Amino acid sequence: MDFQPPIINLLIVAPLLITMGAGLFLMLLNIFCKRDGVYYWLTLAAIAAALVQNVAMWGHEYGTFIARGSYPMVVSDNFSVFLNSILLLSGIGTLLISRNYLHRTKLERPEFYMLMLFSLSGMMMMGMANDLILVFVALELLSIPLYIMAGLAVSRDDSKESAMKYFLLGAFSSGIFVYGIALIYGATGATALPAVYAVLEAGSPLAMAGTAFLMVGFAFKIGAVPFHMWTPDVYEGAPTVVTAFMSVGAKVAGFAALLRVFTVALPAMSDAWMGALALIAALTLIIGNVVALMQTNIKRMLGYSSIAHAGYLLIGVAAAGQHSEAVGSVLLYMLAYLFTTMGAFGVVIALEHKLGEGIMLEDYKGLAKRNPWLSAAMLVFMLSLTGVPPTGGFSGKFYIFRSAVEANLWWLAIIAIMTSVVSGYYYLRVVFYMYMFDGDRTEPVYAGTALKTGLLIALVGTLWLGFFPAGWFELAYKAVIGTTQLLAGG
Amino acid sequence: MGNSFVFMLLAVIAVGSAIGMLVSRDAVHSALFLVLNFITIAVFYVVLNAPFLAMVQVTVYAGAIMVLFMFVIMLLGAERLRGMWGDRPSELVFAAFLGFLLVVTFLIALVMEGKTAVSANMIDSSPVALGLRLFEGYVFPFEVVGILLLSAMVGVVILTISNKRGKNV
Amino acid sequence: MTPGQIAIRALIVGFSVSMVMVTGFAYTTLLERKLLARLQHRIGPNRAGYIPLPGKNGGERRLIKGFLQPGADAVKLFLKEDQTPAGVDRFVYNLAPMLAVIPAILILAVIPWAGEITIFGAHFAPYFAIAPGLDVAVLYMLSITSIGVYGVVLAGWASNSKYAILGGIRASAQMISYELAMGMSILIPVMLADSLDLGVIVSQQSGYWYALHIPAAAVFLLAVMAELQRLPFDLVEAEQELSSGFNVEYGGMRFGMFFMAEYMKMVIFSAIAATLFFGGYRGPFVDQLPGLGFFYLFLKIVAGLCMLIWIRASFPRLRYDQLMAFGWKRLLPIAVLNFIIVAVVIVLQQEGIIF
DSSP states (O other): OOOOOOBBTTTTTTTHHHHHHHHHHHHHHHHHOHHHHHHHHHHHHHHHHHHHHHHHTTTEEEEEOTTTTTEEEEEEEEHHHHHHHHHHHHHHHHHHHHHHHHHTTTTOOOOHHHHHHHHHHHHHHHHHHHHHHHHHHHHHHHHHHHHHHOOOOOOOOHHHHHHHHHHHHHHHHHHHHHHHHHHHHHHSSSBBBBHHHHOOOOOHHHHHHHHHHHHHHHHHHTTTTTTOOOHHHHHHHHHHHHHHHHHHHHHHHHHHHHHHHHIIIOOGGHHHHHHHHHHHHHHHHHHHHHHHTTTBBBBHHHHHHHHHHHHHHHHHHHHHHHTTHHHHHHHHHHHHHHHHHHHHHHHHHHHOOTTTBBBGGGGTHHHHHHHHHHHHHHHHHHHHHHTTTTTTTHHHHHHHHHHHHTTTTTHHHHHHHHHHHHHHHHHHHHHHHHHHHHOOOOOOOOHHHHHHHHHHHHHHHHHHHHOOOHHHHHHHHHHHHHHHHHHHOO | OHHHHHHHHEEEEEEHHHHHHHHHOOOHHHHHHHHHHHHHHHHHHHTOHHHHHHIIIIIIIIIIIIHHHHHHHHOOOOOOOOSSTTHHHHHHHHHHHHHHHHHHHHHHHHHHHHSSSSSSGOOOSSHHHHHHHHHHHHHHHHHHHHHHHHHHHHHHHHHHHHHHHHOOO | OOOHHHHHHHHHHHHHHHHHHHHHHHHHHHHHHHHHHTTTTOOOOOOOOEEEEOOOGGGGEEETTTTTTHHHHHHHHHHHHHOTTTOOHHHHHHHHHHHHHHHHHHHHGGGOSSSSETTTTTEEOOOOSSSOOOTHHHHHHHHHHHTHHHHHHHHHHTTTTTHHHHHHEEEEEHHHHHHHHHHHHHHHHHHHTTTSSSHHHHGGGGGSOOGGSHHHHHHHHHHHHHTTTTTTTTTOOOHHHHHTTTGGTTHHHHHHHHHHHHHHHHHHHHHHHHHHHHTOOOOOOTTTOTHHHHHHHHHHHHHHHHHHHHHHHHHOOHHHHHHHHIIIIIIHHHHHHHOOOOOOHHHHHHSSSSS
């Protein structure tokens, strides 16, 4: 046997290479350059460059790293481009809202940017991976830097606790995930997603067990019930910028891989996983929303809220088992979730005057008087998280519910609508605190230029999605077609 | 026939050492059981015609990871657990139930399918074949794992170094 | 040959080789004591036995005084009271010496002792070893070396003594650290011979010894010394600091087993070094007379041992932080760099760009 190099087109993985390469470059730069600003701008530039390259790939379907007689290891289609854009935007958003925060909490260090870039490349890889092995590697590449980033505030016990919890449970779920891959390999003799699709027969018990294990792994990453236990603690303990980053990035990446793996490789099992996902979605919605009612810490509240949003997204995924159009609604929802969550965390960061202080609901009392613009922005984000028109949250939910109904998941849609109503209570409580109370807080509100820019982008995004969702939906809908055509081609 | 005898013997050792690891209340004994388990599994790989994997298994798991494990156990001094069943017996029962379910699933799979899609004889697992596979089909994940390990290493360094810094600040 | 025959042959060869090794290690101790004494201008053990030869003028020449010293030592170790300190983990305490010896014996399996040869009517091909033709032999060697740490770690932990545990932790940290550099340097012969089979590596050295790749050989030598915990890397048993390190609580034959493991490893690593870098059993006329292979390898092993002893006599002990810094900051980068250069050069040669 002689070595036969695979067909490689590096342009396709260029967004990944840019982020990873920038991370490595920062690492080397660390030896020579001690000025933090340099790292910030370089990271921003790298992410922007990756974004440009990523958007340039819209409308095409590529595969790369094709070894002889096998399927491409990495693929790029509209689906992955759309998701990568969301992820890169979340990276930019995190950077914008973190500028001042990292500085005043003394957390700013080159490694933060480096780890963020590595994690970001792992997240993007999740949506581009066409092989279960690569999905796993990407999962780890996204997780391990996040574990570390969660523990970055080493002097604080809750940060350490958060990192430890996230790491232990994450490692455990990764183990289960690998076991799932092994079982599917045992059932089909393949790890490439199209190859699994080609071989898999419905009702194979080994593959069924494998599918269940994969689902556990993904459910952990996206924080779905009953694998959500880590979420509130980790969200609360981690530095808020890290929380913001992982609440969007890790979740979107988890859904990206979930969608690709389940719709490309495992449609033969769709009866089984649709039901299971619908059940998980219902549980997630109920538990996430109900427990969020009792939270007084805003980061914890947003943690439970992110669990609840995973539930809404899961409805879309479950519906995608029946008709692929539902994937579009998931993507649109993710976009809305990105803007809204980033914005909400931006406001939280502005109010967190010291590491881990100023994040209780109490601290929001009278914010409307102290800083009307900030509280107005928070109002919009909270309305969007609730799903009140005309915000992005409403559009997202609207399309998700529609696809649920089209997939005959009536009961799920009803649960979702009811829990949305419930969620109004705890989201609007923040608004209530801001506008109806007179506060006695005197701590400064840290809203620097970068943070303001970030909030503005988030605000515009949220409202734009709310007022004109149709164009965005069309875009997201196109992102779906790509996936399914590639499926047929594979 | 000889092969199945070897298999049964190994299976008994592997399962026994796994149970021993769980039941043992002494962390060092648990770790030793785990080492035994890893080595048994390495022998499994040899029997399954995958000597390369066996050697890597011994080197990486038994030789590197478990030694570091031992280190941690010894340096932390958290060596003993109290009670046979841990702090929450109910969880143990639940876990046992889930494990039982898994075993049942595998039994069903065994009965329904009889064999899996892959078997040891199908695969050429010589070092040359493995290397080719790694650098033809899996070159991208292979390289990415490098980044992954690097980021883990960076994490270790910054978490421990800032630990020292934290005391000064 | 049927698998059964292969197994029986491996058993016979394995048994005889290990027996030779178990007795041979004893004479390694004598060699060390005598040679070390000479280097330090002493006489060394000279009481227990000698080889009588007729001398000049009808007198008697006494060759190798102290010839029976290893036997005397063995008797002493066996007869000594075998005491167990209080409060030890008995199971692990008893297990540790075994775990030290067993890996040392296991490595023997892959070392080629001679080329293709017929002994007592049995034909050994492609070369004479317990497990000839194993295509992962180098990895086997590395993996067995890596589990050799357990004996030391567990002995240190189980002894319930501060000196012992400090020695054990030092030892294992040292062994793990230097294993990396060693693995990297072993890869050079592997790449040059394009095989993980030790027999192939030896036969590929018919042209020139791989020791000519001086950085690789030097790194290997240094790493081996650290792996063996020999001076100047013997912090594990630094007498002034730790009395005698991980084995301080052991006595009698249990201590003897650690002793045995140490000297057997010396012999084995000399054999490995000879195999990987110094042409193994190859030498002049070995193709015509395969039996010479045993002799050549023996010579090379003795040379290796002498060098280890010489180094021990010449250099002072390092400090612990120096040891770690040397391993991680000097040896490993050199090994990696060397690895990269050799790899690139090999590829360029294959592509015909340079010769």
